[in-house]
Amino acid sequence: MAKVIGIGGLFFRSKDHVALSKWYEKYFGIKTVGSGEVWKTEAGTTVFAPFKADTKYFSEPQQFMVNFRVEGLDEFIETLKADGVKIDEHREEMSMGKFAWVYDPDGNKIELWEPTPESN
DSSP: OOOOOOOOOOOOOOOTTHHHOOOHHHHHOOOOOOSSOOOOOSSOOOOOOOOOTSSSSSOOOOOOOOOEEEEEEEHHHHHHHHTTTOOOEEEEETTTTTEEEEEEETEEEEEEEETTTTTO
């Protein structure tokens, strides 16, 4: 039976796509198509969740928010903060793991999630 087996890419606009690509590679290790390599993710949970149009979970002009699974969330946030990346001071810890939020140079809110072993 034919079926979708995963996300094959994420495509979005940027005011300066070259600089933004370099930012994502530097801080998140994500290779872009232009680098000659592709980013390979580790297997794990992926949540696909459309939100109501008037959600306050991320800012109104932003049409989507990426959630990255991370290891060592607290250390990762400290590394980003030390380098001047905009960090949301709000944090959450739930049964599924720890959450934090940062912003890319275009102002897009990004969710970082350190899943519990049971959630991954």
